[in-house]
Amino acid sequence: MAAIDATHDPALTSWVASANRDGGDFPVQNLPFAAFRRAGSREAFRGGVAIGDEILDLGALAATGLFAGTAGAALTAAGEPTLNALMGAGPEASAALRTALSQALRTGAAHAARLRALLVPQSAAEYRLAAQVGDYTDFYASIHHATAVGRLFRPDNPLLPNYKWVPIAYHGRASSLRVSGYDFIRPRGQLLPAGATVPQLAATRRLDYELEVGIFIGRGNALGASVPLAEAESHVFGLCLLNDWSARDLQSWEYQPLGPFLAKNFATSVSPWVVTLAALAPFRSAWTRPAGEPPPLAYLDGAAQRAAGAFDIELEVSLETARMRAAGLAPQRLSHANFRDSWWTVAQMVTHHTVNGCNLEPGDLLGSGTQSGPDPGQAGSLLELSAGGKRPIALADGEQRTFLEDGDRVTLRAWCERQGFRRIGFGEVTGTVLPGA
DSSP, rough: OOOOGGGGGGTOOOGGGGSSSSTSOOOOTTOOEEEETTTTTTOOEEEEEEEEEEEHHHHHHHHOOOOHHHHHHHHHHTTTSSSHHHHHTOOHHHHHHHHHHHHHHHOOOOOOOHHHHHEGGGGEEEEEEESOOEEEEEEOHHHHHHHHHHHHHHHTTOOOOOTTTSSSSEOOOOGGGTTTTTTEOEEEEOOTTTOSSSSSSEESSSSSEEEEEEEEEEEEOTTOOOOOOGGGGGGEEEEEEEEEEEEEEHHHHHHHOOOTTTTTTOEEEOOOOBBTTTTGGGEEEEOOTTTTTTOOOGGGGOHHHHOOOOOOOOEEEEEEEEHHHHHTTOOOEEEEEGGOOOSSSSHHHHHHHTEEEEEEEOEEEEOOOOOSSSSGGGGGSSSEEEEEEOOOOOTSSSOOEEOOTTTTTEEEEEOOOTTOOOOEEEEEEEEEOOOOO
């Protein structure tokens, strides 16, 4: 596990003034990575690091030759159009680059004037997915979400017996992953209307979001070689936000016996910024199971996981309807959860994914599954908040929602706060529903 070091010092400030504002997502203690270029340009995408409201252009920084050794090699990898090479270089390389960037961006840095010319305003940038994602796997790691959804689909047997033992997941479709800001057409597929005995092909009427944490794989593992729990985090580059849009009526008709298909593969939105595990070191939390629950099998258990295997990440969902947007009203927060309530940790998900010898590659993406907390207001989907559509949600402007309507824009945000450390954030991931054909 990454250790707390000088880069986390809460007293550090940056010569980039916007990074020093209280409550900002990107102080010098964070330094998340993305792949970007100037909006509307034909420039090549390259790596960038967020500092306040700016992006430090890592491609341009690599050309200066200011960084040497491991940090210099990592910087060269970060200047490529995607971050796969940086991710695959492993935590030693990304940690060396993080330390060098921290030193270069803090107040009093020797080359501040030279680096100032390499800043690009975030408002003037466009992004692509941070990595070329070869494979995408979506887990089901929140027991609160699994139980709530199980009650809707299987009232007499909400939680299947394997759930508390197996980190459940399915392989999703990587080709429909999109960076934040993607506006997608309402999908259609087969659904079975209430009371009907014959399905129909139609646009979904029960479109939903899912509040998830994304996990970018760093160093890969060879086919046939599993990753032990103690080494799992050395195969993780960092975390991001993920919205796995879902068509619940398609899902309820198709999900048995092989799981999600058209209900999930039409769009998955991913935030541009990836927060490294090194940046998250101060925000680790104990991983616990309630008394009386079965312990995990030995390959998924360990003292280090129990002591600090979870991450204390606040998660938030807000909704902006077309009517709100036209009236200039602020989006409305729908729910607030925390990643530490997940039944399975990041390391456990990686270890279980590879225990059969499955090979993960740099830039592969794992989704945590919908993150919901124990309280009703901590639900990570409309399916839960509206009790399967039976309890409409009242919005402040007088509208109601059970599921998403055309023109609705959903925004996910996340941040970490702990006394004695600077708050850091993940930025946001947004997406808007467009009318179907």
